[in-house]
Amino acid sequence: MSENIERRRFLKGIGAASLILGPMGCTSVKDDNEDANKPHYVMVFDQNKCVGCGECKEACNVANNLPDGKSRMLMEHQSGGVEGQACPHCGKEECNCERKFVRVSCQQCKNAPCVSVCPTGAAHKDPKTGIVTMDASKCAGCKYCIGACPYNARFINEETDVADNCDFCLNSKLSKGELPACVQQCKYDALIFGDANDPTSYVNKLLAVKDSVRMKPQFGTEPSLRYIPVVKLGV
Amino acid sequence: MGLSEGVAWPWPIAVYLFLAGISGGSLVVALAIRFFKGQTETTPLYKAASLISFVTIALGMLCLVLDLTNPLFFWRILVFYNFTSVMSVGVIALCVYIPLTAVLCLYAFEDEIKSIPALSFLLPIINMLKPVRKPCEVTALILAASVCAYTGFLISALIRFPLINTAVLPALFIASGVSAGAAASKMLSVFLFKEDMHSSELKILHGAEWPIMIAEILFICMIAMSLATGNAGAQSAFEAFTAGVWANLFWIGVVGVGFLGPILLNFATGKTFSHSAKAFYLSGFCAISGMMCLRLFILYAGQTYAI
Structure with missing residues (x-):
């Protein structure tokens, strides 16, 4: 019982x-x-092709209505020479002859420090595309995200007084089905943009055959921006 | 090379870290002594500490709001929350802590408020709050320590800066907050509320000063050693201690004024001087200025040496 x-x-x-x-x-x-049905937008910067013309910056300024002379990205001019020694190309001590550039902009981290530190949720991931972007109406201007970004890729927009970052032109271009303004502008094919989760996309095929690197991988941020570096000087 | 120019968080944030540390530290000291000794009366130290904690945290909030790119946006931090953000969690703690410091001021200054007719509207509030005095004080003690620690956690989340991004920072900020808070409240209790300089409470504080200072020195050594023996990024940040204007600030301000000042004033001078009012105030000011220098050093030197 x-x-x-x-x-x-x-x-x-x-x-x-x-x-x-x-x-x-x-x-x-x-x-x-990772949900394979969701897009994962990536940008590839090919250092071998960039000549440093800076037209990407101008296109960015226009597309995103930024204050004069400001853009969401910078071109860092790297000189391969060693300080105090003559340039291997022109033989001068100080020169600007080597055209080696690096794009400095939001790395679109999968694991974004700016999103996790933002006290208001203004810096957030767009739920549809997974792109790190800003809700300007929520930003209090505390600059926590600027200090937290390992890439120093965020800034205060002087016109709106809120933080800003490159979001692949999410609202100005992508939403209309266009490519980001800088990608459209680049005449040298140094910028390639697409969905890495789409097996048929060009960027996917490119990354399958080309070696690329991500900036500061030790932070564990898993950036979506990839760089194809110049690996050696000419023969 | 980066898109933002200069340091993201300039000196008003250092002042805020300083004020929040003093606010939390002075309450921790006064309430800990109150519980430890089982006091029920309102002591001069309690009065001084509650007044300091309320005034400094209010000034600190002012610094914080004025440092926003547009101070009128501050309401957004109070309306929108993100629980993965240390700042957001801190805002919640401060939203409870700041009113509590005001309530403690009401308890502390009941007699003074009674004697001023213009403030008589506060008396019914004080009477209403009296039954919950003990729970209020316990909560205030916990939150005061949390606010001290929070200022450390807040900036240690900045992963780009090896000097700032250390696990020890919250502990260092609690220790230095408590020592500066103790110095501030003991000076105010003697100056304004006529506490005897050699009373039993201040004796406890005098005794506690040195272990706390040793803890601070230990924490700073831990940070310095972890940088010196760390990876390349950490090693370059170690330069903060050895070169440049921030190293001067550290050695003169933090070590010279903040640590050696009180030690010399108390142990290297004759007994008559070290027990005099002059030495009492001087060593208090040394402790407080040392703490301000420490906050400035951590924030500026920290943000200078990025990975």
Whole structure:
């Protein structure tokens, strides 16, 4: 008799527990896993092709209505020479002859420090595209995101007084089905943009055959901006 | 090369870290002594500490708001929350802490408020709050320590800066906050509320000063050593201690004024001088200025040496 009650209680317990734990188990799975059906927009900067003309910056300024002379990206001019020694190309001590540039802009981290430190959620990931962007109406201008960004890629827009970053022209171009302004502008094919989760996209094929690097990988931010570096000087 | 120019957080934030540290530190000291000694009366130290904690945190908030790119945007921080952000969690703590410091001021200054007719509208509020005095004080003690620690956690989340991005920073900020808070409240209690310079409470504070200072020195050594023996980025940040204007600030301000000042004033001078009012105030000011220098050093030198 008592054994029966014990067994009944045990079965009831199993039933209740499975009812409670079942849905919990189902909901917690796959929260962080990469969903292949969602786009993962990436940009590739090919240092071998960039000549440093700076037209990408102008296009950025126009497309995103930024204050005069400001853009969401910079071109860093790198000189391959060693300080104090003559340039291997022109033989001068100080020169600007080597055209080696690096794009400095928001790296569109998968694991973005700016998003996790933003106290208001103004710096956020666009739910549809996963692109790190700004909700200017929420930003309080505390500059926490600027200090937290390992790439120093964020700034205060002097006109709106809120933080700003390169969001691949999410609202100005992508939403209209266009490519980012800088990519459209570049005459030298130094900028390639696309969805890395789309097996047919050009950027996907390019990354499959080309070696590319990500900036400061030790921070674990997993940037979506990739660089194809110049690996050696000419023969 | 980057898109932002200069340091993201300039000196008003250092002043805010300083004021929040003093506010939390002075309350921690006064309330800890109150619970430890089982006091029920309102002591001069309690009065001084509650007044300091309220005034300094209010001034600190002013610094914080004025440092926003547009101070009128401050309401957004109060309306929108993000729980992965240390700042957002801190805002919640401050939203409870600041009113609590005001309530402690009401408890502390009940007699003074009674004697000023213009403030008589506060008396019913004080009477209403009296039954919850103990829970209020316990909460205030916990939150005061949390606010001290929060200022450390807030900036240690900036991963680009090796000097700032250390696990020890919150502990260092609690220790230096408590020592400066203790110095501020003991000076005010003697100056304004006529506490005896050699009373039993101030004796406890005098005794506690040195272990706290040793803890501070230990924490700073831990940061310096972890940088000196760390990776390339950490090693370049170690330069903050050895070269440049911030190294001067550290050695003169933090070590010279903040640590050596009180030590010399108390142990290297004759007994008559070290027990005099002059030495009492001087060593208090040394402790407070040292803490301000420490906050300035951590914030500026920290943001100067980025990876």
